[in-house]
Amino acid sequence: MRLARLAPPDQDRPAFFARLEGAAALVYDGPPWLGGKTTGEAVAWTDVDLVCPVIPTKIVGVGRNYAAHAQELGNDVPVEPLLFLKPPSALIGPGQSIELPPESHRVEHEAELGVVIGRRCKAVRPEDALDHVLGYTCLGDITARDLQRKDVQFTRGKGFDTFCPVGPWIETEVDPAALRVRAVVNAQVRQDGMTAQMLWGVPALVAYISRVMTLEPGDVIATGTPQGVGPLAPGDELVIDIGGATAAARGIGALRVSVAAPAQAQGNGRSAP
Template identity: 90%
Template sequence: MRFARIAPPDQDRPAFFARLEGAAALVYDEAPWLGGKTTGEAVAWTDVDLVCPVLPTKIVCVGRNYAAHAQELGNEVPVEPLLFLKPPSALIGPGQAIVLPPESNRIEHEAELGVVIGRRCKAVRPEEALDHVFGYTCLGDITARDLQRKDVQFTRGKGFDTFCPVGPWIETDLDPAALRVRGVVNTQVRQDGMTGQMIWGVPALVSYISRVMTLEPGDVIATGTPQGVGPLVSGDELVIDIGGATAEARGIGALRISVASQGNGRSAH
């Protein structure tokens, strides 16, 4: 199933969760991972109605989870998952803009598979981990690379407002090991990798992270990025496209985000 969060710009109503079935959006009374149910209302929707589909308590990111990406930055492959956090204030959704902060001279894209937690989990075993996953989405781990290198730790370089685009929706019926992750800038494919190339797959990551911190329903895990990261400048369009690894495998779709200098980004929903 496909779930989204919708805020029609021509309607005076708060954003709401919905299950998408073709051109119809079946309205939910709250987030589906919190037990939300359909209200019986169905509305028409278009791409301009879509906003960030998640409202997490935390965004847990995994660094260097593709060996080729670790190597392209001159880093060793970690012996265990390398974790860091992004603040929820970094979230944006479809149609919004990554705003380039004046503090950095090198902003880079990292296209990633996002995992949305569906059930509270603490210290789960890998073989049980997918039972705690609600679904999957496209995610961008936007990074001020110069600040990351300067600071050594990742908080400032990855934590600016707008540095975590997510969307356009959440797919629930996917094989997370059979996806193709692409990062495209102005129609140029820069990143093109398979989730099967991850050093640690989704079950291992959910298990490992849940032994460190309790994962709450709606929390998001960013699973790492394939090689090919590169710079973004004002006026660029970033597309994070996650399709099936084979013709038979189901994918997610494409998240389209613009890039703007400070003062030119579309306001958040």
């Protein structure tokens, strides 16, 4: 099942959730992680209608969850999941722009599998963890690498507005251990990894995080990035593509965003996700 959030630019209505079935969007009466159901209304949709499909209370990031990525940055491979938080104010959706902050001279892409929680969970067992997951999406953990290194912690480097593109929708019927995660910048593949390479898979991550903090419905976990991270520049197009690891495995799709110069240089702000 493919769940999306739509805001048709030619319609005077708030953004709404829907289940996508081909060219039809079956409108929901609320977020699917809060029990939203179809209303009976069906509307046509196109890619331009898609907006950020999540409204989390928190975004939990996992650092260095691919050994090759830890090594490319000169870091030790962790012995347990390394957690950090990104603010919901960092969210943007398909077709929006990552704004490069003037405080940083090195902003990098990190393509990741995003996990959307469907049921409240606290201290769940790994074998029960997937029962609490609604689905999966494409996510960018955009990082001001110079500030991350300067601060020796992750909050500022990963917390700027627009630093968490998510979308284009949520897929509920994929195997999180059988996905291929790619970052493509201006048609050049920079990252290309398999979720099977993660040090801790989705069940282990949900269980571990839920022992630290309660995961609420709608919360998002950013599961870590493969090797190949690199810089972004104004005018770039970033595509985060998550397909099946094999021809038989179901994938998620592609999230496309642009990269813009610092807001101060543009002289304007951004629209809400």
